[in-house]
Amino acid sequence: MQYDAEDLTEHCLSSETLVSGNMLTIKRDLVSLPNGRTSHREYVIHPGAVVVVPILTNGHVVLEKQYRYALHQTFIELPAGKIDANEDVLLTGQRELQEETGYTATEWVKLGLQHPCIGYSDEIIHIYLARGLCAGMHQRDEDEMLQVFDLSLPMCIDKIQSGEITDGKTINALFLAEKYLAQYG
DSSP states (O other), X not given: OOOOTTOOOOEEEEEEEEEEOSSOEEEEEEEEOTTSOEEEEEEEEOOOEEEEEEBOTTSEEEEEEXXXXXGTEEEEEOOEEEOOTTOOHHHHHHHHHHHHHSOEEEEEEEEEEEXXXXXXXXXXXXXXXXXXXEOOOOOOOTXXXXXXXXXXXXXXXXXXXXXXXXXXXXXXXXXXXXXXXXXXX
């Protein structure tokens, strides 16, 4: 069957919730395809998140080591967290930076956004650069265990290339920060 290659939109015919948790909802929809056939789409509803690239006055990046249960591994990541209901994304970034690392920042630059899992999730991650950092006390959640440290940006890029940094949002944010800093300082 022929279809309009310009309009690839799929339309929901019915929807069911498979799982509804504290942070995620998993759904399965029956959709009509542009060619007239039908198919099922399973996907995750996610509230969205913000990742922050905190830059110290010496140019180093503030990072975290955190154990991620789903992969049973400790990862090097940037500070990040989910957006609370009706929360402005910049406020999410400011809150997460302070909660996780203790740092606050006077300068915030929006670097972009990413859709990390377009095949099965509606998650959007907003990416910020934070400068003018001031150290303070973290306010981590009781179940949030992490180690905060800093590295130079070139060392971060080296760790990406060597496979020591593998978290997608961290990789993307570091490359965007590198490009921004090279262009605007």
